[in-house]
Amino acid sequence: MGKTAKIKKLKKKIKKLQARLTAAQTHTHAVAPLAPKSFPDLPVIAGARFSAVKAGVKYADRLDVMLAELQPGTTIAGVFTRSATRSAPVLDCQAKLGSDPAEGAAILVNAGNSNAFTGAAGDRSVEAITTEVAKALSVPKNRVYTASTGVIGVPLPHDRILSRIDALKGTLTPEGLEQAAQAIRTTDTFAKGAKAEVKIGDRTVQIAGIAKGSGMIAPDMATMLVFIFTDAKIAQDDLQSMLSDLTESSFNSITVDSDTSTSDTLLLAATGASGVEVKPDHQAFRDALHGVMLDLAHQVVRDGEGATKFVEVRVTGAKSDADARTHALAIANSPLVKTAIAGEDPNWGRVVMAIGKSGAYAERDKLSIRFGEVLVAEKGWVSPEYREQDGARYMKQDELIISVDLDVGSGASTVWTCDLTHGYVQINADYRS
């Protein structure tokens, strides 16, 4: 056989092997199996306009930069990664929170490059982008927020973004939020959106949000970005306290793999264009906002790398809420629990192990564990009623609830996570192969 024919043959063999390897290792899906059926029909948020363009920051021929223009008077609250190595855009956003809303605001987000761990060049990129957006939209520079997601440690080619600012400005539209959700995806397998409507007296305010996350960021980590908009009128401090409060039981209660991005950013903007004033203790509005946040948070978990199961971990009867949270996160982050779930194995022993190692208070002989409605363990032992086939049948579902009652107090906490599968390892280990 000639060498050219030999090369052709070997390449064919490689292709075949790669296909078999993919088949042998469960694998990732074009769209995550836990994805919602469709993107929601987001409402227009009066006072806000959106656009998205293809800037080629890293990806070719896809939307990768979004712009939000927010009318004068819009208040903005934010919650960010607590990482000690956070990115230049995060540091810039944090410094700008609470600035005077009188002259409007803007948010520009790019996918493909996170501008994280890029040294002084990172700050220069943020400076260049915020300066140009401020000029284009006639808003103060300290009211232009940016977020970046994608590869880490590579200088952001911000010229590519600057050259598209006119196009972004020219295509701003109140209907542009869904396109914006598309533009902030990295390897998210689906775009994420959520909405709510709240009746306040005889008027209505709208809430709409978009998110990206947990789809792998080539070749780095799963940054979560969330942008939520409402036409309610909410004072700056009230908006911030509401957002911070509601983050604990939504975005801070999900975990895919216990790793924290250097770029996580959550911004909430209230345009006030509805003219309806909302106080921070308005329960219906808080519930609606929390609903949007939780919906987006769950969508992030549903797009968890390699996820095939959506898991709610409920801990009750702990000495305190903080203890309950420690136990819940220990269970949700345990690689042994997560792989058991992937294998549809009702392995309550690993749940016991996770409680034991968490560091929070527990008494072995008091705790009880349920998989769904199935009582599996109690009084320091497997429950006498428990039948393995009941646990095994339950674990076959896509959506699982693991409940632990510690019976030592009244502390409670719920967190959400997904399983740990071959798909996770494949996405994160095999990227460069």
Add this chain to the structure above:
Amino acid sequence: MGKTAKIKKLKKKIKKLQARLTAAQTHTHAVAPLAPKSFPDLPVIAGARFSAVKAGVKYADRLDVMLAELQPGTTIAGVFTRSATRSAPVLDCQAKLGSDPAEGAAILVNAGNSNAFTGAAGDRSVEAITTEVAKALSVPKNRVYTASTGVIGVPLPHDRILSRIDALKGTLTPEGLEQAAQAIRTTDTFAKGAKAEVKIGDRTVQIAGIAKGSGMIAPDMATMLVFIFTDAKIAQDDLQSMLSDLTESSFNSITVDSDTSTSDTLLLAATGASGVEVKPDHQAFRDALHGVMLDLAHQVVRDGEGATKFVEVRVTGAKSDADARTHALAIANSPLVKTAIAGEDPNWGRVVMAIGKSGAYAERDKLSIRFGEVLVAEKGWVSPEYREQDGARYMKQDELIISVDLDVGSGASTVWTCDLTHGYVQINADYRS
């Protein structure tokens, strides 16, 4: 590239793919790829005799119970899991530490059933075993230590062990330690042993130890059991303080997946039969003992579930040793770092992420990261000297050193771990498939 070189490259790729396919289809490796070449030739420890039998606790037709008989005067120190849900044998051992050594002692260990989370039945099993061993060897019951490893939550069929105690007693021999190492394996892929010899004046004392761990315990968690013996004469309190001190920088500095067993047990017995007295500040003895502990600890990591890389994480320049340890464990436990290593990806961005999320102090623009000798990042950015191919070449090695200098103090810590591979998911998720 010439066609001959191309063919060579493609053939290499095929070989790699075939190995991965085999690993994905069959199950992991008969013996871990990082295993030592052979079991060491362990010395006789005067004053100690060992035996092992097939009791069929769970496994059929293999050694699964070991017995150690220790002469009168033997002092015993122990370190145990800190789990809040620890097993009955662990609780029993802890209660017995420091009991009078005058009349000798014994250690009985079984594989196949961990007697963990077995309620009152667990205590009864421990009681039955220790009573019978005490009678058979004429040692006090409070000097009989037990350890169990294997399935969780299933009552230990202790009658199978009781019926073999005569056989265990009848086959005790000073040369039996290697057989004991075989008997405590669960799905460890190799038996683990280590030894040292220390000259003290013109005399010599011997140290020998065995361990099991990180090979999966069907179908539960990777318990670590370690038993170390020396013929040195060491007072009870001195032995305990020495063991506790040296555990921090050996067994407590390894991590496979951040999960903690309910059964982890480390016992150190000093028979005194050499007649050589050792004080706790004797540096050469401490070094030798630490060497044996570190050797066994590293072997546990080398047998980590699915491990293909042995990784040392060195953190220096932290504000304190505790901070350094927090950073080192955050890196070593990060699923994203561990999968990158599995994929031979010099992904220093994930190391930055792990430092950022650890919670310990760091300054983004001061830290530097090295893969082996290769400086990859410094001054808040990728090093100007760094070439991706240098990092990629380094990552192909089986044994890796990741060094981080934080440049904010003089705290230091080193921990050891392995990568996170398809093998790990396969062992832990696919067990019941």
